[in-house]
Structure formats: C-alpha cells, structure tokens
Amino acid sequence: MTAKVFIDGAAGTTGLEIHDRLAGRNDIELIAIPEGRRKDPAARAEALNAADAVVLCLPDDAAREAVALIENPRVRIVDASTAHRTAGDWLYGFAELEPGQREALGTATRISNPGCYPSGFLALVRPLVRDGLLPADTPLSVNAVSGYSGGGKSMIAMFEDPASPEATDTAFRAYALDLGHKHVPEMQKRAGLSHPPIFCPSVARTYRGMLVEVPLHLHLLPGRPDGEAIRSVLAAAYEGSRVVRVHRDNPPVLTIEAAAGTDRLDLYVYADEKAGQARLIATLDNLGKGAAGAAVQNLNIALGLPETSGLKL
Ligand SMILES: NC(=O)C1=CN([C@@H]2O[C@H](COP(=O)(O)OP(=O)(O)OC[C@H]3O[C@@H](n4cnc5c(N)ncnc54)[C@H](OP(=O)(O)O)[C@@H]3O)[C@@H](O)[C@H]2O)C=CC1
Numbered sequence: 256m257t258a259k260v261f262i263d264g265a266a267g268t269t270g271l272e273i274h275d276r277l278a279g280r281n282d283i284e285l286i287a288i289p290e291g292r293r294k295d296p297a298a299r300a301e302a303l304n305a306a307d308a309v310v311l312c313l314p315d316d317a318a319r320e321a322v323a324l325i326e327n328p329r330v331r332i333v334d335a336s337t338a339h340r341t342a343g344d345w346l347y348g349f350a351e352l353e354p355g356q357r358e359a360l361g362t363a364t365r366i367s368n369p370g371c372y373p374s375g376f377l378a379l380v381r382p383l384v385r386d387g388l389l390p391a392d393t394p395l396s397v398n399a400v401s402g403y404s405g406g407g408k409s410m411i412a413m414f415e416d417p418a419s420p421e422a423t424d425t426a427f428r429a430y431a432l433d434l435g436h437k438h439v440p441e442m443q444k445r446a447g448l449s450h451p452p453i454f455c456p457s458v459a460r461t462y463r464g465m466l467v468e469v470p471l472h473l474h475l476l477p478g479r480p481d482g483e484a485i486r487s488v489l490a491a492a493y494e495g496s497r498v499v500r501v502h503r504d505n506p507p508v509l510t511i512e513a514a515a516g517t518d519r520l521d522l523y524v525y526a527d528e529k530a531g532q533a534r535l536i537a538t539l540d541n542l543g544k545g546a547a548g549a550a551v552q553n554l555n556i557a558l559g560l561p562e563t564s565g566l567k568l
C-alpha cells in the first residue's frame with residue numbers, strides 16, 4: 256500500500272527539498288496540482304483532503320489557511336512553518352527530543368516541524384535542562400550562522416542577484432539585532448527555560464548549512480559539571496539515533512558546511528575545565544534536519560513507515 260502525500264508549497268525551497276527526498280519512493284505517491292493552480296484554494300483544498308498526509312511548506316498565513324481548508328480528520332499534517340510551533344494543540348515534531356515523543360508522533364494528526372535554529376539549540380540544551388544539569392533559569396545565549404537558503408526564495412534571489420550588494424560585498428551579516436527573532440519563544444518553551452535565550456543569528460554567503468553554538472560558564476553551574484558530564488547526558492539522550500549524533504572526537508575547527516547536504520544533526524562539546532567554560536556546538540543543514548529532513552522523518556513516523564527512509568545520513 257502506498258501513502259498519498261501532498262506538499263503544499265512544493266515550488267518553494269523547502270517544498271522542493273522534500274520532493275527530492277520523496278520522489279522515487281515506492282511507499283509514497285505524491286499528489287500534484289497543475290502549476291497554474293498551485294495557489295488556488297479550491298485546487299489546494301481538494302489535494303489537502305485527498306491525502307493521507309500533507310506537508311505545509313508555506314509562509315505562516317498560508318499555512319494557517321491550509322489547515323483551515325482541511326476537513327478530512329484523518330489527514331496527518333506536518334507544518335514546516337512557524338505558525339504552530341508553540342501551540343498547545345500541535346505536537347512538536349522532534350522525535351529525539353523527549354522520551355515518548357516518537358510514539359506520540361506515530362498517532363498525531365497535527366505535527367509542527369521545528370525551526371532550523373531551534374533544532375540545533377534544543378538538541379544541545381533540552382537534555383541538560385531535563386537532567387537538571389542546567390537549571391531552568393540559566394541565562395543562555397545562542398550564536399548561530401545559517402546558509403542563505405534559510406531565508407527562502409527571496410533571500411536566495413537577493414544573495415544570487417549579481418546586482419545586489421549581498422551577492423557581491425557581503426560575506427557574513429548579523430541580523431535580528433532588535434532581539435525579537437520569531438524563533439525565541441519556540442526555543443524558550445521547548446527547552447523548558449524560564450527566560451528567553453539571547454539569540455544572535457547571522458547569515459553567510461553560502462547556500463546551505465548551519466552552526467549553532469551555546470557557550471556555557473561551567474563554573475557558575477551547580478556542581479560545576481565538566482565537559483564529560485555534559486557529553487554523557489547528551490550521549491544518553493540520543494543513544495541509538497542515526498540522525499542526532501554526539502561526537503567524542505572534536506575536530507580543531509567546525510565549518511558551516513560540516514553537515515550541509517545531509518539530514519544529520521551533529522553535536523560537539525568543547526570544554527576547558529580549568530577556565531570553567533564550554534562551547535556546545537550543533538552542525539546541521541537548515542534545509543535538512545532544519546526543515547525537509549525533519550519533515551520527511553515526521554511523515555515516516557506518522558505514516559508508520561521506516562523512520563529514516565529517504566533521509567540523507
Ligand atoms: N528555508 C529554510 O531553511 C526553512 C524554512 N522553513 C519554513 O518553511 C516554510 C517555507 O519556507 P521556504 O521554502 O524557505 O520559503 P519559499 O519562499 O522558498 O517557498 C514558499 C513557497 O510557498 C508558496 N506560497 C506562498 N503563498 C502560497 C499560497 N497561498 N498557496 C500556495 N503556495 C504558496 C510560494 O510561492 P511562490 O513560489 O510563488 O513565491 C513558494 O513557492 C516557511 O514557513 C519557512 O519559515 C523552516 C525551516 C527552514
């Protein structure tokens with residue numbers, strides 16, 4: 256039996272990546288609508304209601320509209336947008352993040368795919384908060400850099416238009432300098448923190464990939480944990496996962512390209528016990544585990560298919 260899947264927003268950056276991972280699979284049949292009608296609510300409604308599962312790869316307003324168009328209660332929805340990531344009636348689509356999350360995703364009909372930056376941040380921080388190693392009121396900051404495909408078609412066009420300064424003069428830029436990035440509430444809520452982290456995102460002139468770093472003052476934490484204590488908690492949390500991997504060998508440098516082109520989430524702990532400091536670093540692809548890889552993993556789980564089918568690991 257093949258499952259029918261509709262990607263709403265299939266012509267966009269994330270939609271195309273998901274299409275790439277699903278095309279050619281014999282356990283999934285993709286529902287397509289004609290190019291000229293891809294934004295027509297009637298055509299979308301028909302496809303959305305005929306599917307076993309849908310993936311919404313749309314701006315937030317269009318994702319909310321798609322959800323409102325779905326009348327068939329059996330349709331499993333995986334929403335890649337920001338619209339439902341902190342909503343109580345949606346399940347957070349990060350199978351590895353909490354005990355029992357994978358099982359819950361197997362019966363869910365409303366799954367919210369995590370944001371790309373939150374995927375790296377939460378993978379590093381959530382097990383430490385749950386374990387008590389990081390008290391919930393620890394002041395945290397997140398330094399991160401993304402490839403420009405993280406900004407979708409409009410940012411890709413900006414970085415690739417030879418007439419724009421981004422394409423010629425800008426190698427790297429910091430943004431969200433008003434401290435109000437849309438991912439902050441998601442990071443705080445899903446990590447279980449009592450204060451929002453200070454989020455310092457940036458974008459580099461490379462198409463895809465991410466580095467997400469959380470620096471820690473170990474000497475200010477209860478019990479003054481060392482790097483090994485942190486690594487052990489993370490290794491236990493992700494034991495057996497093929498997607499989230501905790502590394503023991505620390506390369507001397509980490510690049511934004513380290514996990515680009517894959518659906519992996521690689522975690523590293525660098526620590527200097529004498530200084531009482533650590534740098535926790537996640538590498539991933541904003542379009543991989545940060546978007547399409549996570550969506551396909553969630554689809555697989557929701558449809559009862561092998562969890563890592565179609566993933567690039
Ligand atoms: N890019 C990334 O790394 C990540 C993106 N996301 C999220 O995924 C979602 C999609 O992002 P991304 O792929 O980057 O964005 P894009 O802008 O590349 O793609 C969005 C697509 O949605 C289409 N669209 C817009 N409105 C409608 C509508 N009413 N009906 C049907 N289609 C519509 C657009 O059409 P048109 O082609 O005509 O513009 C476009 O093809 C966003 O919510 C984003 O926040 C999440 C994690 C990472």
Ligand SMILES: CC(=O)N[C@@H](CCC(=O)OP(=O)(O)O)C(=O)O
Binds near residue numbers: 336337401402456458
């Ligand atoms: C480089 C860049 O602009 N990145 C995007 C985030 C991409 C992403 O994660 O999309 P979601 O918001 O759906 O999670 C931003 O900062 O808004």
